[in-house]
Amino acid sequence: MGKTTKKPKLKIPYLEIFIEQAPTAIAMFDKNMCYIAASNCWIKDYKLQGIEIVGQCHYDLFPEINQDSKDLHQQCLERAIDVYDEAPFKREDGTVQWLYWDISPWYISKGKVGGLFIHTIDVTHHKESELKKARTEDIFTQTKEVAKMGTWEINLATKKVYWSKITREIHEVPEGYKPNLDKAIDFFEEKTSRPKLRSCVEDTIEKGIPFDFDFELITAKNNIRWVRVIGKIEIIDGKYSNVIGLVQDISDVTFYKTQLSKAHAQLKAIYNSESISIFSTDSTGYINHFNKGAEKLLGYSAEEMEGKKDPTCFLYPDQVSKFREDLATTHGKNPDNFSHYEDLPVENVNDTREWTYIRKDGFTVPVQCTVSSVKDDLGKNIGFIVVSTDISELKKYQNELIAKNELLNFAEQITLMGHWRRNFITGQGYWSKSLHEIFESQGDGSDFSQDKFEALVHPDDKQMILDHMRETVQSKTFRSFTHKIVTPSGRVKTIHVMGKVVTNEKGEITEIIGTTQDITELKMAEKKLKGLLESAPDAIIIINEEGTIQIINKQTETLFQCSPDELLKEYIEDFIPNILPFIKASKFSNSNNTRQVGVVEELVGLRKNGEEVPISINMGPVEWESELFTSLAIRNITKQKAAEYKILKAKENLEVLAHKLTEQNRQLADFTHITSHNLRSPVSNLNSLLDIYKTTDDEVLKESLFDKFETVINHLTLTLNTLIEALKTKGPHSDEDVEEIEFEDVLNTTKDLLAGEILKSGASITSDFSKCSKIKYHKIYLESIFLNLISNSMKYRSKIRKPEIEIESTNLNGNIMLEFRDNGLGIDLEQHGHKLFGLNKVFHRHPDAKGVGLFLTKSQIESMGGTINASSKVDVGTTFTINFN
Known part of the structure; x- marks a missing residue:
């Protein structure tokens, strides 16, 4: 055992030296994958x-x-051997090496693994060459497809013609x-392209x-294309073997060349335009181009300027200094001695x-200049x-702006009205000068916070205001309402508020705009x-349209003996x-009937105790705060019944008197509606013009x-004066009211009054008065007729067309007629034909529909002895025909 343990220890140092000097990348690890030795190639x-x-x-x-590589190492430590020809190894810095490796264990003794040998060869260069080649081939294939380039070949021995896939696609022939050769050439245009190609081949x-x-x-498929055809001979063994070539679809290129030529011509025309001044400078500041527009604007010729002068010869020095200072600040440069020619090389x-x-000539001209x-080509500034x-006219209009703004303020003062807006993005509010005057607040149109407004609201109406704001935000619709305020001087005023919600493309509220009118006097009138x-x-x-009692007086309590x-x-x-059938019938009564309109006799009233009381009723429509009511004047005729013989005796006189009273009431109501309608249209037009003014960014507009x-303001003043004069007559129109009127003049006046609505709706109004250009008529009535019929056509316009x-x-034998046709x-x-000209009858759900215009128009025409009728088709349009005789 001692011998076996010493043997590897003796060999390891020599092994380390061998590994370090090895000509390839090799490393020796222990079982914990710590380095024992590594070759210099490995280190490199x-x-x-x-x-x-x-040791690391x-x-x-x-x-x-x-983790996959770590698991592989563990498998090799268990006496496995792994070899991999190509594998990517992504380094921590993001680079990728392609490696060949073989991993094998080394042994301390027989059967006992001491660690691993890892031998690698960096094949990155070889792999990248392979990838580059494959990528090049792929790019070439894709390029041919993108460039719409196909190949073709003629075998001179067999006379066979070969087309690639793209070539077939260009010719739009089937895959097979x-x-x-003849068929291939026949695809080309026969007069020029075909003989030329045949000659080339x-x-x-x-x-x-x-x-x-x-x-x-x-x-x-009979489609015309422009193609580029390239052909050359292929020589094999010294003989002409094949004709090979390319065909490329260049239809788009040809089209774009044509378009580019047009664009160049257009650009040249713009540059040579006399209405726009264009000049350019080189990198030194000298003028190198000076177009006709610049010659016309400045009075210098191109010959005087190009290559000889710089723009400072016709500029004020202080404006040049300000321009340079602003450019230096914008681009983070030092303004001192700054030159936009030298200090902005690439900006x-x-x-x-x-x-x-x-x-x-020494005169000055204001310009808007870019x-x-x-x-x-390198992105460097060369001039x-x-x-x-020329903005001379614009400057002239700007000088008139203050005066015209004063006119607008004057119009608001006349109507006791001001305008406002609230920005929901910035939270800021704006009040006009007139609105500040209504609220007796200090301001001239500057920001006005919501808190300051709420502080002026009457305590009784604060909760109502909060509820209204919450409802507006939720429904994104502004409902007009009336509330009270307490001004700084302590006055309690009643104001009526109208508004419009402005949303963005996501449906989010961005702004609310509106008007506020002081109706304190109106409430006092109530x-x-x-x-x-x-x-x-x-x-x-007074009852509403549902027949519910809204207002009573003390005499009503006495009559019916109810609280x-x-x-x-x-x-x-x-x-x-x-009673309701009589009320409904009175709405459709004709003034030509002998019975008085709206008078109902010999009805019965029921008292609280069930007692019946004979009554007579005089009824009529009442419009109050944009709602329609019916007024019932009820008289107890018990005594009259008791003295019936006296009533019968005086019946004739009473009917005549009632007829006169009814006719006077009708005339008064007619005059009232005319007054209201003719004043409402100009005021509505003012609001429309104001809405366009606030929403457009076009300064010229x-x-x-x-x-x-x-x-509109002048016409409003004229209308007021005219109506006052008409009121003074207190009677039907006389011959003095009739004058000779040009139809074209009335139409122009109407267009001026409706200018805002015409701009807003994009309406087109055409006329032909060649057959009859004028008429002797009541001027107020004729202007009202034009105003009502044209405004109705725009109000009830189609949503899908202008x-x-x-x-x-x-003029047929002295019978003068007018036709008003629209596509609404x-x-x-x-x-609805039976009630087309009825009072307060509307046929579309338009927010401004009052049902007064056609009623007034018919009344005015008939009072002058004429007639009006209509023909119409839903979603096609309406034609009104007026017969004046």
């Missing part, structure tokens, strides 16, 4: 120079060794298609002349700002290109109305049986909108 291959590895664990030096076969040309090919420069150019760097646009009801001699009941709690919110037929603001409105006049939603006349 595995980059272990300068490291004392003897192999796994500590190479932590990247995976076998061409001959013949020269190659007979004289060995190679060719490389582009030809027009017509495929088997991208793209600077847009306003400059003032000094023309050759300076961009010009780079060579700058400058594109400038109180006066209630006072008026109390002073009325008759019992007054307010027993009357309010109760059903009207519980107190006046069978913004400026043009102010002209429209002024037009509105198109056509207006045409005719259309109306189902079978279902």
